[in-house]
Structures are given as structure tokens and as C-alpha cells.
Amino acid sequence: GAVVSQHPSRVICKSGTSVKIECRSLDFQATTMFWYRQFPKQSLMLMATSNEGSKATYEQGVEKDKFLINHASLTLSTLTVTSAHPEDSSFYICSSTGSSYNEQFFGPGTRLTVL
Amino acid sequence: GENVEQHPSTLSVQEGDSAVIKCTYSDSASNYFPWYKQELGKRPQLIIDIRSNVGEKKDQRIAVTLNKTAKHFSLHITETQPEDSAVYFCAASIGSGGGADGLTFGKGTHLIIQP
Numbered sequence: 001g002a003v004v005s006q007h008p009s010r011v012i013c014k015s016g017t018s019v020k021i022e023c024r025s026l027d028f029q030a031t032t033m034f035w036y037r038q039f040p041k042q043s044l045m046l047m048a049t050s051n052e053g054s055k056a057t058y059e060q061g062v063e064k065d066k067f068l069i070n071h072a073s074l075t076l077s078t079l080t081v082t083s084a085h086p087e088d089s090s091f092y093i094c095s096s097t098g099s100s101y102n103e104q105f106f107g108p109g110t111r112l113t114v115l
Numbered sequence: 116g117e118n119v120e121q122h123p124s125t126l127s128v129q130e131g132d133s134a135v136i137k138c139t140y141s142d143s144a145s146n147y148f149p150w151y152k153q154e155l156g157k158r159p160q161l162i163i164d165i166r167s168n169v170g171e172k173k174d175q176r177i178a179v180t181l182n183k184t185a186k187h188f189s190l191h192i193t194e195t196q197p198e199d200s201a202v203y204f205c206a207a208s209i210g211s212g213g214g215a216d217g218l219t220f221g222k223g224t225h226l227i228i229q230p
Contacts, residue, residue, distance in 0.1 A: 034217050043204060044159065046217040059217070060116070093158060097215060103149065104218065106158040 002028045004096055006107035013084055014115055021079045021110045023094030029074035030096035034104065035067075038091040050077055084114045117142040119207050121221025129229050134195055136224045138205035139187040145207040148181060148188045149218070152201045159204060163190070192226075200228045 003026040013019050023033060032051050036044040048064075050056040050071035058064045068080040077096070081088055091111055095104040118141040128134045140148075146167035151159035165172045165179045165188065172179050176195075181188040192199055202223045208216040 032215055043220045043222045044218075046219065049217050091156075102215075103161055103164065106160075108158050109156075111156075 002026075002096075002098070002101065002105045004030075004094065004105045004107040006094055006110050008110060009108060010111045010113075012113045012115065015085050016083055018080055018082045019084055019112060021081075021092055021094075021112075023077045023079070023096065023107050025075050025096045025098070025105070028098045028100070030077070031074065031098055033071055033077040033094055033096040035069060035077075035079050036093045036095065038093060038109075040091075044093065047079075081112065084112070086114045088112065089114045117145060117207055117209060117219040119205060119219050119221040121205050121224060123224060124222065125225045125227070127227040127229055128195055130195055130197060132195055134190075134192045134199070134226055136190045136203055136205070136226070137187060138189070138207075138221050139185075140207045140219075141186070142207070142209055143183075143186065144209045147208045147216070148179070149206050150177075150179060150190050151204045151206065151220075153204060153223075154201050162203075195226075195228050197228050197230060200226060202226070 005024045007022045035047045038044045047062045048056045048058045050069050052074050056069035071077040093109040094107045097104050121138045149164035152162050153159045163177050165181050176193045178191040204223045205221040206218040208218050
């Protein structure tokens with residue numbers, strides 16, 4: 001299967017700061033990338049879908065001005081959590097797929113803790 | 116939007132016995148139904164998936180059945196082993212199917228294999 005990486009794997013920040021998470025497809029061109037959020041002992045919730053070169057499509061209830069998504073190339077998408085607050089603490093997981101695939105490949109996730 | 120219900124939330128079975136996890140979905144347009152296994156702090160791993168043109172699919176000890184009329188699908192694990200212990204999520208997506216669309220996940224089932 002295809003390989004997806006995320007960086008950083010873990011981040012701790014102070015309330016009010018912004019945090020950027022990177023998602024990379026290492027061995028394929030990702031035409032579509034997805035961002036999910038998972039709170040402890042809960043399920044994954046789709047936040048947004050991004051296609052290379054286009055604006056991201058956000059799910060209902062997800063603030064696009066707070067969770068900035070950039071998908072500038074076929075191998076990189078970034079999620080920036082702006083003005084993070086303790087309630088934003090969560091496990092953020094990206095996934096991506098390419099034109100040759102019919103499944104999503106998940107990254108290892110980023111554990112965000114906002115103090 | 117799509118809503119996926121998953122039962123049970125916890126399932127404990129004796130090693131060697133079978134385990135069955137059931138999911139229902141609300142949107143008849145959904146046509147792709149993957150199952151994921153997630154260990155604590157790790158990324159979800161695709162274990163099997165099924166598309167709407169198929170009623171059943173099997174891969175060694177794992178099988179999935181789909182009833183489109185009733186809008187439910189089930190995961191069957193036979194001859195369970197201790198390494199099967201994990202949280203299992205069902206998911207559904209609408210559209211072209213496969214990996215190109217965002218996934219709606221069930222709430223998860225914590226499967227415990229008793230030695």
C-alpha cells in the first residue's frame with residue numbers, strides 16, 4: 001500500500017498559539033487529502049476534504065477560519081489550527097488517495113495538546 | 116448527511132470463538148463500506164472493504180456482508196486470536212466509491228479476546 005506521513009507526531013502548545021500539521025504522501029501523488037479529528041475514546045470525524053490546487057471543502061460545524069487547510073502540491077497538505085484552545089486538543093489524522101487507488105491511506109496521526 | 120450506527124460498543128469473546136460487529140447506515144446513496152482496526156494511539160488500518168455491487172467478501176478469517184435493502188453491513192471474525200484485540204470501526208462513503216470520498220465512521224467496537 002501507499003505510505004502517508006505526518007509531522008509532528010506530537011505537539012504541545014500554549015492557548016492562543018497556532019500549530020501547523022503536515023501530511024505527506026511519500027510514494028504517490030495524492031489527488032485528494034482528508035483531515036479527520038479523533039477525541040479520546042471516540043470515533044474519527046471528517047473535518048475537511050482538499051483537492052490539490054483547490055480550496056478545501058469543510059464539513060458542517062467545522063470553522064474554516066480556525067482550521068486552515070492548504071493543499072499546494074500533490075504530495076503535501078497542511079492543517080493549521082489557529083488560536084488553539086484546550087478544547088482543540090485531539091488526535092488529528094490525515095488520509096490521502098490517488099487516481100490509481102480506490103481506498104484511503106491514513107497517516108500516523110498528530111497528538112495536539114493545548115495547555 | 117450520512118449517519119452510521121455501530122453495535123456493540125464492547126464485545127468480549129473467548130479465544131477461538133467468532134466475533135460479529137454490525138453497522139447500519141442512513142443514506143441509500145452510500146456505496147463503499149470499509150472496516151478499520153485501530154490500536155491505541157495508532158492509525159486506522161483497513162482490514163476489509165466491500166462495495167455496493169457485492170453482497171459478501173471474505174479474506175481468510177475475516178468476512179463482511181452487505182444488505183443494501185436493509186442498509187446494514189457486518190464484520191465477521193472467525194477463530195479469534197489475542198492479536199485481534201483492538202477497536203474496530205465501520206465506515207461508509209457516498210459518491211464514486213472507494214477512496215475518493217470522505218468517510219463517515221461508526222462509533223467503534225472495542226473487541227476483547229479472552230485467553
